[in-house]
Amino acid sequence: MNTHKFVLCVAFSLLSPVLTDEDFYQNLMMEYNSTRGNWTGFTAYSIEAAKWWNRDPFDALTRKIERKLLCTDMLDAIQSVDNLTTIPTVKLKSLKRPNGEHASTLVCSAYNFYPKQIRMRWMRNGKEVTTDVNYSDVMPNGDWCYQTHSHLKYIPTSAEKIACMVEHLGLSEPMFVVWDPSLPVEQQTQIAVGLCGLVIGFVIAISGIIYYITVCQRQVFIPVESPPEAGAT
Numbered sequence: 555m556n557t558h559k560f561v562l563c564v565a566f567s568l569l570s571p572v573l574t575d576e577d578f579y580q581n582l583m584m585e586y587n588s589t590r591g592n593w594t595g596f597t598a599y600s601i602e603a604a605k606w607w608n609r610d611p612f613d614a615l616t617r618k619i620e621r622k623l624l625c626t627d628m629l630d631a632i633q634s635v636d637n638l639t640t641i642p643t644v645k646l647k648s649l650k651r652p653n654g655e656h657a658s659t660l661v662c663s664a665y666n667f668y669p670k671q672i673r674m675r676w677m678r679n680g681k682e683v684t685t686d687v688n689y690s691d692v693m694p695n696g697d698w699c700y701q702t703h704s705h706l707k708y709i710p711t712s713a714e715k716i717a718c719m720v721e722h723l724g725l726s727e728p729m730f731v732v733w734d735p736s737l738p739v740e741q742q743t744q745i746a747v748g749l750c751g752l753v754i755g756f757v758i759a760i761s762g763i764i765y766y767i768t769v770c771q772r773q774v775f776i777p778v779e780s781p782p783e784a785g786a787t
Contacts, residue, residue, distance in 0.1 A: 588621055639724035640699055642667035646718050646731045660706045660733060662718035666699045673721040674704045677730070679714065710735065 583600040584607075586593050592608045595601035607613045642664040649659040662674060670692050676683040686707040692700050708716065716733040 586617065588617065591617065638668060639722075640666060640668040641724040642672065642720060642722050642729075644718065644720050644729055644731045646733055648733075648735075657707050657709050660708065660716065660718075662704045662706070662720075662731065663701065664703075664720055664722075665701045666695065667701075667722055667724065668699050669723060670700050671723065672700070672702060674702065675719045675721075676704070676706045677717045677719050678708075683708075 582596055584593050584595050584604055591614065593604035595604035643666050645663045645665070647661050647663075649661060660676075662676070664672060664674065672692060674689065676687055683706060688705050690703045692702045694700055704718070706716070718731045718733075720729045720731070722729075
């Protein structure tokens with residue numbers, strides 16, 4: 555029997571008829587109703603098998619234990635899932651502008667939040683922006699959490715404050731992420747590391763040149779006498 559189907563079917567409704575099934579190559583063969591406590595067959599073979607299982611006291615006991623362990627005992631835990639919330643992680647970044655374009659595109663991304671319902675808005679100097687804005691669908695991560703993204707196309711101007719506002723059940727108040735046009739920390743770190751490497755390389759090169767000049771100046775040249783000519787005394 556497909557236990558995962560039993561969990562999904564039984565756990566969410568203990569009062570209405572609840573079904574689980576046995577299938578063969580995706581063709582439904584038998585169906586079990588936990589409210590009535592019996593099997594129903596849909597083919598000649600499975601009808602006979604259902605009769606046999608319905609008379610089997612061990613199978614009836616097994617279904618009863620499964621219902622208690624997987625449903626009744628887990629009902630509080632399953633219902634508590636609705637009360638779980640995960641606060642979104644919000645990031646704001648700027649995309650590179652294509653050559654010749656003056657407008658920039660900001661991307662506001664919300665990651666790893668639950669439940670699915672979320673609202674994102676763009677704010678410019680405290681007022682909501684409704685033009686040149688688009689929103690992606692809320693997409694599942696595959697781990698019960700979700701993510702979504704929004705794009706804002708704008709022309710940078712001085713003394714302008716742009717923020718992404720996020721509202722979610724896990725937040726006690728709206729979250730504001732203000733766009734900082736300065737270089738992000740990652741790029742600042744990369745530039746600093748590159749400059750340090752350049753300075754170290756320059757120092758090593760200068761030290762090598764100084765060492766080479768010093769060694770050359772200390773060299774002592776010893777004159778070598780020419781060998782005497784033949785017949786000389």
